[in-house]
Amino acid sequence: MIDFRYHLVSIVAIFLALAVGIVMGTTLLQDPAVQSAKEVAAAVTKSNDELRAEIDTLRGREAGNDTLIASSTADLVAGDLTGQQVLLIETPGSSSTVREATQLVLEQAGAEIPGRITLTEKFFDPKGKGVLDGLVNQLKPANMVFPATATSWDRAAALLAATFVTTDQAQVGTPNPETADVISTFEAGGLLSVEGEPAKRATLAVMFAPEKAYEGENAETQAGALVSVADGIDVGGKGTVLAGLAAPTVLPGDAIAAVRDESEVSKRVSTVDTADMPAGRVAIVYSLREQLSGRAGQYGMGKGATAAIPTETSATPSPTTESGS
Structure with missing residues (x-):
C-alpha cells in the first residue's frame, strides 16, 4: 500500500x-x-x-x-469680383468660421455681399417633402413650370433662385416682386433664416457644405437635396461655387463628392474642398470668375478635384454662355 x-x-x-x-x-x-x-x-x-x-x-x-x-x-x-454681388448660403453643419473668412476674401476681391441665407435641417429632411412641396406650389410665380422629373428640392431650388439671384444686371440689387412672400413664409415654416438683405438679388452665390458628410439611411437623399439647391441657384444666376472641406474618405452623404459625381451638375456647379485654407479661399474667388466666363471646375485636394486652384480667367462670358453657368 x-x-x-x-x-x-x-x-x-x-x-x-x-x-x-x-x-x-x-x-x-x-x-x-x-x-x-x-x-x-x-x-x-x-x-x-x-x-x-x-x-x-x-x-x-x-x-x-x-x-x-x-x-x-x-x-x-484685387478687383476680380468688382461689380458683382455674391449671395452666401449656409447649410446645416457648415462652418461659420470658414464662411466669415470667405466673406472677407470676397470683399477683398471687390464683391458686395447683400446678405446670406441659412437653410435648416428641416429644409433637407425627407420627411418634410410634403410641406416643402405645398409651400413651393403656393408661392411660385404662375409662369414657373417644373420638369416632370423635378424632385421636391429641385422645385424649391428654382423658387429660391428666383428670389435670391438673377442673370439680368438690371435686376441686381432689387427684390423680385413675384416672390415677395417666399422669405417670410419659409422663415415661418422653419426652413431658412436670413441675415442682411439677401432679397436684393445677387449675380453669384457661394454655398457652404456641411463639415461632415450626412449619415444614416437618408444620407444620399440629403446630399442629393443639397446638390439640387446648388444646381438650381447656379442656373438662376451667373454661377455657384459649393465650398467646404475635403473628406478623409468619400462617403455617400458627402455633398461635394455628390456634385462631382453628377456629370451634368459638375459641368455647371464648381466645387472647392479647401475652403478652410487661404489658398482655398482664393480658389473660390477664381472659381466665381470662371463661372462668369461660362465654365465650371472642381478644385482642391479631395477625390474628384482636377486641380488645386483654377487658372485666373477673364470674367467676360463666352459667346455660347446661356443663363446660368
Whole structure:
C-alpha cells in the first residue's frame, strides 16, 4: 500500500520537473526571442520617429504656404469680383468660421455681399417633402413650370433662385416682386433664416457644405437635396461655387463628392474642398470668375478635384454662355 509520504514525494518531483523544464526552456529561448523583440521594437520606434518628423516638416511647409497666401490674398484677388454681388448660403453643419473668412476674401476681391441665407435641417429632411412641396406650389410665380422629373428640392431650388439671384444686371440689387412672400413664409415654416438683405438679388452665390458628410439611411437623399439647391441657384444666376472641406474618405452623404459625381451638375456647379485654407479661399474667388466666363471646375485636394486652384480667367462670358453657368 502506497502511503501519504510517497504521494507527497511524487507530487513534489512532478512540480520540480516542470519547474526545471520551464527554466531550461526559457533559458534556451531567452536570448533569440528577446533580441528579436528588441529589434522589432527598435524598427517600429525608428519608423514612427521618421513619420513624425515627416509630418512636422509637412505641417511646417503648409503653415509657411498658408502664411504667404494669407499675406498676399488681397493682391491675388484685387478687383476680380468688382461689380458683382455674391449671395452666401449656409447649410446645416457648415462652418461659420470658414464662411466669415470667405466673406472677407470676397470683399477683398471687390464683391458686395447683400446678405446670406441659412437653410435648416428641416429644409433637407425627407420627411418634410410634403410641406416643402405645398409651400413651393403656393408661392411660385404662375409662369414657373417644373420638369416632370423635378424632385421636391429641385422645385424649391428654382423658387429660391428666383428670389435670391438673377442673370439680368438690371435686376441686381432689387427684390423680385413675384416672390415677395417666399422669405417670410419659409422663415415661418422653419426652413431658412436670413441675415442682411439677401432679397436684393445677387449675380453669384457661394454655398457652404456641411463639415461632415450626412449619415444614416437618408444620407444620399440629403446630399442629393443639397446638390439640387446648388444646381438650381447656379442656373438662376451667373454661377455657384459649393465650398467646404475635403473628406478623409468619400462617403455617400458627402455633398461635394455628390456634385462631382453628377456629370451634368459638375459641368455647371464648381466645387472647392479647401475652403478652410487661404489658398482655398482664393480658389473660390477664381472659381466665381470662371463661372462668369461660362465654365465650371472642381478644385482642391479631395477625390474628384482636377486641380488645386483654377487658372485666373477673364470674367467676360463666352459667346455660347446661356443663363446660368
